[in-house]
Amino acid sequence: MAALDDRIALVTGGGRGIGRGIVHQLAKAGAHIAIGDVDLESAEKTAGEVEELGRRARVVRLDVTRAESARAGVAGVLEHFGGLDILVNNAGVVQEHLDDEATEDDYDRCFEVNLKGIWIVSRxxxxxxxxxxxxxxVNIASIAGRRGGHGLAPYSASKAGAISLxxxxxxxxxxxxxxxxxVCPGLLWTPMWEKLEGLFQGDVAPDVVDKxxxxxxxxxxxxxxxREQTPEDIGDAVVFLASDAARNITGQSLNVDGGIQMN
Ligand SMILES: NC(=O)c1ccc[n+]([C@@H]2O[C@H](COP(=O)([O-])OP(=O)(O)OC[C@H]3O[C@@H](n4cnc5c(N)ncnc54)[C@H](O)[C@@H]3O)[C@@H](O)[C@H]2O)c1
Structure with a gap:
């Protein structure tokens, strides 16, 4: 018997990147999966992969920043599967500009999606x-939320908020x-990363132009x-926290980062 046999899980932002890895690992652990995303094309593709693993899958259009969308999305999952056991708040965005050029919109988007979105769907x-x-x-925060630093202030603050929430x-x-x-992921090569490379080129490898x-x-x-972390590494941590083995663990934030942040 697998750890999550026949549990029903809703994963926000589950269509690609880390969310897709979480979906795969939950499905391999026996769960049936609802993917709540605004990008329906990638969500449908990932849902097909869940079905190939022998589990049921459902895509719901769900914008985590909109209460009515979250309400309809969760209701749709309950109607389709007859229940819900696990919510993974994974949907997230990174700021468009690094701190020297950061805008109010950078703060608004990071706080709306990465912080308030968790509360909206969890409610x-x-x-x-x-x-x-x-x-x-299980909320997907970030090691960026463990310590502030120059470059990603809106994103880091939203993730610190996610840990507190x-x-x-x-x-x-x-x-x-x-x-x-x-779960606080460390460094993963996902589409989100493409927006971040400017920071690290400046800090660590000024002569490197290749992302x-x-x-x-x-x-x-x-x-x-x-070694870099993979979406499946994050998914394995989610499976553990969603399983009965973690029944006496709550309020914790687990770094899955190869030791980048040791707290
Ligand atoms: N990539 C990394 O190195 C890294 C590190 C630490 C934490 N994280 C966190 O992991 C999570 C996933 O990141 P990723 O790298 O896979 O990003 P990604 O950009 O590849 O994927 C994000 C997913 O969230 C969805 N999404 C965005 N806004 C949404 C909204 N309003 N409602 C519903 N879905 C929405 C997107 O459509 C997409 O499917 C995020 O919370 C991110 O902050 C990523």
Whole structure:
């Protein structure tokens, strides 16, 4: 029997990148998956991969910044699957400009999607979890939320907020038997990364123009284990936190980063 046999999981932003890796690992652990995303094309593709793994899949259009969209999305999952056991708040964005040129819009977008979006979708799922007195919420924060620094202030602050919100939700939902935890990914080569390469070229490898080379140079300088993390690494941590093995863990944020941040 697999760790999550026949559980129902909703993964926001599950169509690509880290979300896709989380979807794969949850499905391999036995879960049926709803993917809630604004990018329906990649969500449909990933849903097809879940079905190839022998699990059920459903795509729901869900914008985590819109309460009515979250409400309809969660209701659609409940109607289709007849329940919900696991919510993974993975959807996220990074700022368009580094700090010297950061705009109000950079702050608004990061806070709306990365922080308020967690609360909006969790609120909908929590209604169901409270009634059945069980449920798991796993938020995807970031090691960027562990420590501020020049370059990614809006993003880092939103992720620090996500870590704090994880603790608040865990405190409030514990008496209903709901576990709320976070995973803080380190460095992953996903579409999001393309927006970040300017920062690391400047800090670590000023002579490097190739994006992938800049990523690897930063990894060599900052990561004790010296290897990049994969979406599946993050998915494995999510599977653990969503499983019965983690029943007495709540309010925690787990770094999956090869040792970049040791706290
Ligand atoms: N890539 C990294 O190195 C890294 C490191 C640490 C944390 N993270 C976090 O991991 C998560 C996934 O990142 P990624 O690298 O896979 O990014 P990505 O840009 O590749 O994927 C993000 C996904 O979220 C979806 N999304 C964006 N806005 C949304 C909204 N309003 N509603 C619903 N879905 C929305 C996108 O359509 C996409 O499917 C994010 O929360 C990100 O902050 C990423």
């Amino acid at each position: 909908e799922a929590a209604e169901h979890f409270k009634q059945r007195e069980a449920g798991k919420i 994880t603790q608040s939700l865990a405190s409030g939902l514990g008496r209903f038997g709901v576990n709320v935890n976070a 992938r080379a800049a990523f690897e140079a930063y990894l060599r300088s900052a990561c004790p284990l010296g």
